[in-house]
Amino acid sequence: MSDRIYNFSAGPAILPEDVLKEAQNDFFNYKGTGMSVMEMSHRSKTYDGIIKSAEKDVRTLLDIKDDYAVLFLQGGATLQFSMVPLNLMPPVNKADYILTGVWAKKAIKEAKRVGSVSIVGSTESENFARLPKQEELKLDPEASYVHFTSNNTIFGTQYKTEPVVGNVPLVCDASSDIFHKKIDVTKYGLIYAGAQKNIGPSGVVLVIIKKDLLERSSDTLHTYMNYKIHVENDSMYNTPNTFGVYFIGLVCQWLIKNGGLDAMYQKNLDKANILYNYMDASENYFNPAVTNKDDRSLMNVTFRLPSEDLEKEFISQAAAAGFSGIKGHRSVGGIRASIYNAFPIKGVEAFVEFMKNFKAKN
Numbered sequence: 262m263s264d265r266i267y268n269f270s271a272g273p274a275i276l277p278e279d280v281l282k283e284a285q286n287d288f289f290n291y292k293g294t295g296m297s298v299m300e301m302s303h304r305s306k307t308y309d310g311i312i313k314s315a316e317k318d319v320r321t322l323l324d325i326k327d328d329y330a331v332l333f334l335q336g337g338a339t340l341q342f343s344m345v346p347l348n349l350m351p352p353v354n355k356a357d358y359i360l361t362g363v364w365a366k367k368a369i370k371e372a373k374r375v376g377s378v379s380i381v382g383s384t385e386s387e388n389f390a391r392l393p394k395q396e397e398l399k400l401d402p403e404a405s406y407v408h409f410t411s412n413n414t415i416f417g418t419q420y421k422t423e424p425v426v427g428n429v430p431l432v433c434d435a436s437s438d439i440f441h442k443k444i445d446v447t448k449y450g451l452i453y454a455g456a457q458k459n460i461g462p463s464g465v466v467l468v469i470i471k472k473d474l475l476e477r478s479s480d481t482l483h484t485y486m487n488y489k490i491h492v493e494n495d496s497m498y499n500t501p502n503t504f505g506v507y508f509i510g511l512v513c514q515w516l517i518k519n520g521g522l523d524a525m526y527q528k529n530l531d532k533a534n535i536l537y538n539y540m541d542a543s544e545n546y547f548n549p550a551v552t553n554k555d556d557r558s559l560m561n562v563t564f565r566l567p568s569e570d571l572e573k574e575f576i577s578q579a580a581a582a583g584f585s586g587i588k589g590h591r592s593v594g595g596i597r598a599s600i601y602n603a604f605p606i607k608g609v610e611a612f613v614e615f616m617k618n619f620k621a622k623n
């Protein structure tokens with residue numbers, strides 16, 4: 262890496278170099294059309310090909326069948342905090358939420374504006390240092406849906422398997438781990454993911470929704486807020502984030518070319534293990550911030566040093582050595598190394614070398 266650094270940013274985050282170069286190559290004149298993707302009509306034949314093939318590749322990667330719709334919407338994951346309850350809470354108007362971090366809390370805030378929210382599991386009293394266990398969940402079999410956050414970007418916890426929720430539709434904010442491994446989409450009613458952590462630029466959000474849930478979307482909803490409208494219009498009710506969707510398509514192609522999600526998962530396991538194994542062996546110098554080993558995230562590795570002064574020094578020396586974006590979120594402190602799909606294994610190895618040297622010197 263001559264002119265690029267090791268970018269551990271939590272989001273917007275590192276994207277695959279091959280994809281950046283391909284987009285650069287296409288940027289000025291997209292495949293001989295004489296214009297860039299950003300300059301072409303979203304109703305043109307060329308763009309129709311781009312969005313259709315992005316959808317097809319999303320379906321291929323996650324093996325999504327026709328009973329699910331795939332949407333590319335705007336407003337990031339944050340707008341989904343509102344769209345999910347507005348569309349899916351009726352007619353029962355009560356939903357279960359699992360509170361595992363800052364993003365879950367924001368989702369709950371919006372849901373409460375729509376109907377009755379029950380927090381069916383929470384580790385807030387432990388500052389979200391682990392996930393609630395299945396047996397701790399107090400699920401309501403009559404709830405409209407159960408909402409959970411698959412990867413807690415800020416705290417560094419991640420579900421290894423979905424919570425078991427019976428026949429109630431499962432809704433997932435997968436913004437920071439979508440496509441990190443294959444998941445069984447049929448277990449879900451709805452999955453949403455803001456793109457800027459693992460699949461593309463910010464602003465665009467991928468939504469996968471089971472079509473039978475569309476019955477719940479009322480005609481009285483504001484048009485943009487209604488999933489049914491977006492499904493009927495193939496994500497083209499209004500002008501989509503054309504460049505964002507194009508970019509997600511390129512990232513999907515990159516994943517497919519590199520062996521799909523099983524190969525990606527193996528790489529993610531290898532990367533995270535290098536860091537966690539070193540931490541576990543470092544005799545309380547680098548202390549994992551997550552209290553239950555099983556809950557440790559493969560995407561956001563959080564850890565502490567023996568003192569805040571050392572953490573400050575660590576961050577500043579790391580920056581000087583070309584490791585950027587490792588400062589933990591203000592609500593947890595410490596260090597956070599975000600190692601999404603596009604983060605190279607050699608960057609993780611170099612970082613652990615840096616950690617070893619830092620420990621030896623301090």
Ligand SMILES: *Cc1c(COP(=O)(O)O)cnc(C)c1O
Pocket residue numbers: 272336337338339340364410412413414434435436437455456458463464
């Ligand atoms: C980043 C993030 C969000 C917010 O995404 P926006 O695109 O900024 O709305 C929501 N949920 C999770 C889990 C995130 O990591």
